[in-house]
Amino acid sequence: MRQSSLVVVANRLPIDDNAPPDGVCEWRRSPGGLVGALHDILAHTxxxxxxxxxGAGPAPELPDIGRLRIHAVGLSEAELADYYEGFANSTLWPLYHDAVEQPVFDRSxxxxxxxxxxxxxxxxxxVAEPGAAVWVQDYHLQLVPAMLRERRPDLLIGFFxxxxxxxxxxxxxxPRRTELLRGMLGADLVGFQRAQGAHNLAQLARRLLGAKATDRAIELDGRTVRTGAFPVSIDVAEMQSLAARPDVVRRARQIRADLGQPRHVLLSVDRxxxxxxxxxxxxxYSELLRDGDVKAPDTVLVQVAVPSRERVGHYRxxxxxxxxxxxxINGEYGxxxxPAIHYLNQRFDRAELAALYLxxxxxxxxPxxxxxxxxxxxxxxxxxxxxGALVLSEFAGAAVELDEAFLVNPHDLDDLKATLLAAMDASAAERSARMAxxxxxxxxxxxxxxxxxxxRSLDDSGALAASVTG
Known part of the structure; x- marks a missing residue:
């Protein structure tokens, strides 16, 4: 078994579902998300x-992707139903998103x-070398940091x-709040997208565990767990390069032509x-059409909805x-x-996404x-x-950084309608200033x-960051 000095642990491997076991693995990427964020770094590290x-069954043997070694974990059909579809995505996911959908608590x-x-x-x-850094990702694996510390106390463990x-x-x-909290706190560093996450963790550590805790560090069982906000981002150079490609620029023009050269093209890309x-x-959008504030086909909405968790009942x-x-809506206003709305329930490659953005x-x-x-x-x-103009929910983490967007409360339909109109009617000078x-x-x-x-926060020597990012 080959070992590594840096190990990323995530629920999903970053590979195409259809890659043959004896074939060449390719990165599996969707708009945004974990793989999109880490692709550029780990493809060359x-x-x-x-x-x-x-899929269900034993872990397959899979080839590497460039310099990235792939180590699969097998899950049975029952585990997929109870661990992934159940506790992770029917209990934790809705609760972590402000209980937008009612979380389900099932003891099994x-x-x-x-x-x-x-x-x-x-x-x-x-697979971790002695003294290696292990970077555990996301809510599916909140118990892993503490479990890993029990097995390998020599490791440097991060959780994000x-x-x-x-x-x-x-x-x-x-119901299992204390175990989940202790699981996360098995890490040396717990990272969040926003500072509020670290604040919430400190409050819970004091309340449930009696720990001495601030928004930057938690002392528990003789250890200090550091915490902080690290807003995740994208490979800007890759997206800029895609957007500059002549074929992508031509495709963007073709998209507008296919849409009938409308005055306004609104785009949403979501899981x-x-x-x-x-x-x-x-x-x-329906109410804007109803009230005559926008008219099809002068204005069109392109809604890309990337398939997600299709085995989970809520999503179907x-x-x-x-x-x-x-x-x-198309029947009434198209x-x-x-049509008033072009709805696409499919995945797109990166070049097509860049063309849609343009x-x-x-x-x-x-959101x-x-x-x-x-x-x-x-x-x-x-x-x-x-x-271009960006209409952005106040409740997206990106709103903290992109405060020049047209920020909106999506729960307030009147605010959402007014903000959409403001973005469409903005002058070229205003759009340019906000975008710059x-x-x-x-x-x-x-x-x-x-x-x-x-x-660098995980390993304050700086050696780990230098080895990955150059």
Whole structure:
């Protein structure tokens, strides 16, 4: 077994689901998300990624991706149902997103969550060199840091939560709250997207564990666990390069032509998830059409909804509701050859996404709650022409950094409608000024800056950050 000095542990491997076991693995990427964030760093760094390959059954042997070693963890059908679909995505996910959907507490799911976390911890312990750094990712694996510390106390262990970390009054609802908290605090460094996450953790550590805790450090069992905010970002250079490619520029023009050369193209790119505010957005857009504030095909909305967690019942029902609503809106307000909404429930490659970003006058990013939202940053990076407008939810982590966007409360439909109109009606000078400020922010705080900041906090010698980011 080959070992690595840097090990990333995440629920999913960053590979295409259809990659043959004896073939060449390719990066599996969707808009935003963990793989999108870490792609550029780990594609060129000697490291090992531990994760589930997709599908039920034993762990397959998979080839490396460039210099990145791939180590698969197998999950049974029952574990997928109880650990992944159950505790991770029906208990933790909704609760961590302000209980937008009611979380489900099922005692049988906890055992599967523990068992799966043990398997990931065992795999990480196996592939980590003595004294290696292990970077554990996200809510699926909150028990792994403590489990790994029991197995390998020699390791430097980081944990990063990509989703929001809830306030104490929500977290306290969890039946296994203390175990989950201790699991996270097995790390040397716990990172969040926003400072509020570290504040919430400190409050919970004091209340549940009697720990001495501040927003920057928690003392527990003779150890000091450091905490902090590290807003995740994107590979700005990659997106700018894509947006400058002649074929992508031509494709952007073709998209506008295919849409009928409307005056305004509104674009939304989301995973199909109830936290993304898609239904609220459709309602607001429908009311704008109803009231005559916008008219099809003079204005069109392109809604990309990337398939997500299709095995989970909530998500299948959400897809049905959205598709019915899109059909209703197009039936009432569309024209022959000119629908009011172009709805695409599919994945797109990076070049096509860049073309969509270039074609859009307004990107509408209105989640009800989001850890960061990298799609917003991708749009800003792609707009090297300095044009375009971003409508951004106040409840997305990106709103803290991109405060020159048209910020909106997506729960307030009147505010959402007014903000959409303001973005569409903004002058060229206003769009340019807002975009210039956002581009400065995104360029200065790209994925390399995020990785350097986190890894330097994990290893204050600076050697780890230098080995990964150069």
């Amino acid at each position: 000697p490291a090992t990624w531990v994760g589930w390959a997709g 799911w906890w055992e599967a969550y523990q068992q799966a976390n043990r398997r990931f911890a065992d795999a990480a312990a196996e 939560l990509h989703v929001p970390f809830p306030p104490p009054e929500l977290f306290m609802q969890l 199909l998830d109830y936290t993304k505010g898609i239904e609220h957005r459709l309602t607001a 029902l959400l897809r049905d509701r959205i598709e019915r609503e899109v059909g209703r 024209r022959v050859g000119g 074609a859009a006058d307004v990107l509408v990013v209105t 009800l709650r989001d850890g960061m939202n990298l799609v917003a940053k991708e749009y800003v990076a792609a707009r090297t022409d300095g044009d 400020a956002m581009r400065r922010q995104v360029t200065r705080h790209d994925i390399r800056a995020f990785t350097r900041a986190y890894l």
